[in-house]
Amino acid sequence: MERNKVRYEIIEGMPTGVDILKLRKSVGWREIDVASMEKGLANSLYSVFVVINKEVIGVARVVGDGSTCFYLQDVIVKPAYQKLGIGVAMMEKIMEYISKNTSLGATVDLMSVKGKEAFYEKFGFRKRPSESFSHGMFQILDSK
16 A cells, blocks of 8 residues: 555554554553563454554554444554554554444544544544543553
């Protein structure tokens, strides 16, 4: 595929845990150990990743129950390749998968990095709080 003069391959499937950890590091996200990442990948519903010159430069994956709730996780494009349409191409694949697998009334959630909300709004996501929904909440476990 080629968008904005950048040739890349978008692959439906799971990249390696090491590949995702490299991408997470490239955007400054917190570290996760490889075994935990691999376990998470094995339990994911769907994933796409993007390769340029044999290097994984982007990933997006879906977790959830496969019918009533879906969560977008690890939507990442390596900084040097951002704003070239690669994230849009991955999200188009993700949303196509979700549209084929959701039930009526299903929820699709994500946690956007601050300042990237407009990117997700293009795909029908809404900011919280809104008239109908209060603030979203989360918890990060730093120790056992």
